[in-house]
Amino acid sequence: MKDYNTLTVPEATLLQQEMRKEVITAPFNGKIQLIAGADISFNKFSTTVYAGIVLMRFPGLEPVGYSLVVKEVTFPYVPGFLAFREVPALLDAWQQLPQKPDVLVVDGHGIAHPRRMGIASHFGVLAGQVTVGSAKKKLYGSYEEPGEERGAHTPLTDKQGVVIGTVLRSKQKVKPIFVSPGHLIDVPGSLALVEQCVRKHRLPEPTRLAHNAVNQFRLGVLSQGYTPV
DNA sequence: GCGACAG
DNA sequence: ATCTTGTCGC
Numbered sequence: 439m440k441d442y443n444t445l446t447v448p449e450a451t452l453l454q455q456e457m458r459k460e461v462i463t464a465p466f467n468g469k470i471q472l473i474a475g476a477d478i479s480f481n482k483f484s485t486t487v488y489a490g491i492v493l494m495r496f497p498g499l500e501p502v503g504y505s506l507v508v509k510e511v512t513f514p515y516v517p518g519f520l521a522f523r524e525v526p527a528l529l530d531a532w533q534q535l536p537q538k539p540d541v542l543v544v545d546g547h548g549i550a551h552p553r554r555m556g557i558a559s560h561f562g563v564l565a566g567q568v569t570v571g572s573a574k575k576k577l578y579g580s581y582e583e584p585g586e587e588r589g590a591h592t593p594l595t596d597k598q599g600v601v602i603g604t605v606l607r608s609k610q611k612v613k614p615i616f617v618s619p620g621h622l623i624d625v626p627g628s629l630a631l632v633e634q635c636v637r638k639h640r641l642p643e644p645t646r647l648a649h650n651a652v653n654q655f656r657l658g659v660l661s662q663g664y665t666p667v
Numbered sequence: 668g669c670g671a672c673a674g
Numbered sequence: 675a676t677c678t679t680g681t682c683g684c
Binding site: 478479480481482483515611 | 675676677683684
C-alpha cells in the first residue's frame with residue numbers, strides 16, 4: 439500500500455478521484471452473523487494513533503473480541519481527507535482479526551463526501567469489504583432536520599439532489615447521526631443496518647464500543663493485539 | 668470574498 | 675479528536 443504520510447493534499451485528491459470509480463453502492467443481501475465497529479483515538483498534538491476494531495455477533499451485538507494497534511501518522515487532519523490519517527492504522531487492526539465480520543461500521547462518512555470517498559468508502563474499497571459510515575456531524579450535503587422522535591430520519595442529498603445518506607434521530611432528544619453507504623451496500627441498507635445496531639445510546643453499538651476500546655487502549659487500560667472477550 | 672468544514 | 679466542572683433534564 440502507498441505511504442499516505444508522504445502525500446500532499448492535491449495528490450490525495452487525485453487518489454480519491456481514482457478510487458471513487460471503485461465504490462459500489464448496490465443492495466446488500468447477504469446474511470449478517472458478525473459485525474464490527476472501527477475507530478481511532480490519539481492525544482492532542484501527538485502523531486501516535488491508537489486504532490481499534492471490535493468484533494461482535496449480530497443481531498445480538500455481544501462483543502467477540504478486540505483488535506488494537508498503534509501507529510505513527512503525520513498526514514494532518516484536513517476535512518475531506520480523514521481516511522489518509524486513519525485508514526492505514528485501521529487496515530493493520532483489520533489484518534490482525536482472526537475472522538472478518540460481514541459488515542464493518544466506521545466512525546465517519548461513506549459516500550456522504552465531496553468526492554464520494556469518505557473513510558468508510560475508502561476502507562471498503564481497499565479491503566474489498568462491506569462498510570457503512572456513521573458520523574456524528576455533517577461533512578457534506580443538504581438535509582431537513584428530522585422529527586424529534588426516535589427513528590425519525592430525512593435524506594442527505596448532494597448539490598444535484600442525489601441521495602447520499604440519511605440523517606437519523608437515533609434517540610429522542612439527541613442530535614441526529616449521519617449514516618451513509620461505505621462500499622457494497624446502498625442507502626436503505628446502510629440505514630437499516632445502523633438502526634439495528636442502536637440500543638440505549640445515540641451511537642450504534644459497533645462504533646460506540648470501538649470508541650470506548652481505543653480510548654482505554656490509549657490510556658493503558660487495554661493492550662495491543664487481538665483479545666477475545 | 669464569505670461560510671462550511673467527518674475525526 | 676482531546677481537555678475539562680458543574681449543571682440541567684429525563
